[in-house]
Amino acid sequence: TTVAERSLFFTVPVRKRFQKRVEADVAEIHKILTKAALCFPAVKFTWINGEKQEFSLGRDEPLLTRIATLLGQELSDNLLPIDFEKDRCKIAGFISAPSLHRPNRLGNHLFLNRRAVFSPFISYRFVEAYGTRLPVHRYPLFVCHLALPPEWVDVNVHPQKREVRLREERLVGEFLMEAVERALGKRPEVVMPPRFVLPEAKPLMLAEEAPVYHAQAQADLLLPLVEKKIRGVGFVGGYFLAERRPGELLLVDERAARMRIYFEKMTKSETKMAQQALLFPLSVEFAPNEARFIQAHSDLLNEVGIGIRSFGKNAFVVDSIPQPFENEEIHLLLERLIEDLGGVKSPAKKELAFSLCRLIKRKKLSIEEGEKLVEELLKCEIPHECPRGRPTYICLDEETIKKDYFS
CATH class of the missing domain: 3.30.1370.100 (MutL, C-terminal domain, regulatory subdomain)
Structure with a gap:
């Protein structure tokens, strides 16, 4: 399948005035393609922006390799595998080590029954499972594929079907808590030191003055x-x-x-x-x-x-x-x-x-x-x-x- 966009505003040029700057549109396209590529790792994706190839993802490549390409090498180097199945629930993918966290939930990539969704309930359960491993007001990063019985999921909550509501929240919550805790058990349950720490001795540098240490x-x-x-x-x-x-x-x-x-x-x-x-x-x-x-x-x-x-x-x-x-x-x-x-x-x-x-x-x-x-x-x-x-x-x-x- 090839999707190409050319002369988008040819017939309605007035709409072009209401568009955001090019960088904002490119960022939104990148966000959409990232979700699609992480949701379907068996599908080959190539994104060409003008004359520049933004990325090219091979068919059936490992999910971790795709994460490194789309979300950065730092994230992929600090991920823990999660693979757990119980009763009628199954989760697979990767979660961040306790040393890697963000001040928001933008790093949460959840795919429920092969659909990219956002669920405040599931995000909260992830944070709850990390417990004291995370500092206050910090959130983990994850790329997870969650499979639940279709009758448990109500997708008619958001017009774009992005948010979902779960009918068996208690069972799903307990399942997620156990799955995340099992994955985190492979690392020490302590808050690791920050990845980037400034040196203790730091001079004050003004534009035209020498360093001052006191x-x-x-x-x-x-x-x-x-x-x-x-x-x-x-x-x-x-x-x-x-x-x-x-x-x-x-x-x-x-x-x-x-x-x-x-x-x-x-x-x-x-x-x-x-x-x-x-x-x-x-x-x-x-x-x-x-x-x-x-x-x-x-x-x-x-x-x-x-x-x-x-x-x-x-x-x-x-x-x-x-x-x-x-x-x-x-x-x-x-x-x-x-x-x-x-x-x-x-x-x-x-x-x-x-x-x-x-x-x-x-x-x-x-x-x-x-x-x-x-x-x-x-x-x-x-x-x-x-x-x-x-x-x-x-x-x-x-x-x-x-x-x-x-x-």
């Missing part, structure tokens, strides 16, 4: 040499209490303040974002669809401090990251960007910065670092709220304290 020196780079006006009092949890002037206190949300500061640094074109040059560049690999997104926006990623360049098919090398993410895993940063902006037609620098700022975590600061943080915050264009609209600080003066707390 935490105090890094903090000094945040502010020009000005006379201090903020006097730190102390911390209450993640909130910093400081005196701005006699009789006036500021209660500052440390995380929200850092989000505002770095958001404005990332979005101002005249300001160069501070970067950390990694001592050992990291090699990361993505599925073809995700790699296409990274490749298309590599210049934008470099502008916000992620130094990334192509390194072969679907692989990239990262040699620097934005300064506020010194303790973050680069793979997690890129995954979140793909999740947040993968469906955006033309993501702008502001949208990219907003997505990155959401990943900033609370950080334990000294009194001196807290004072410098507040000084930097008060120099922002919008110091009173973070990019998400939450307040960065509240002002407490004598009148407010008397009115709100001791009236």
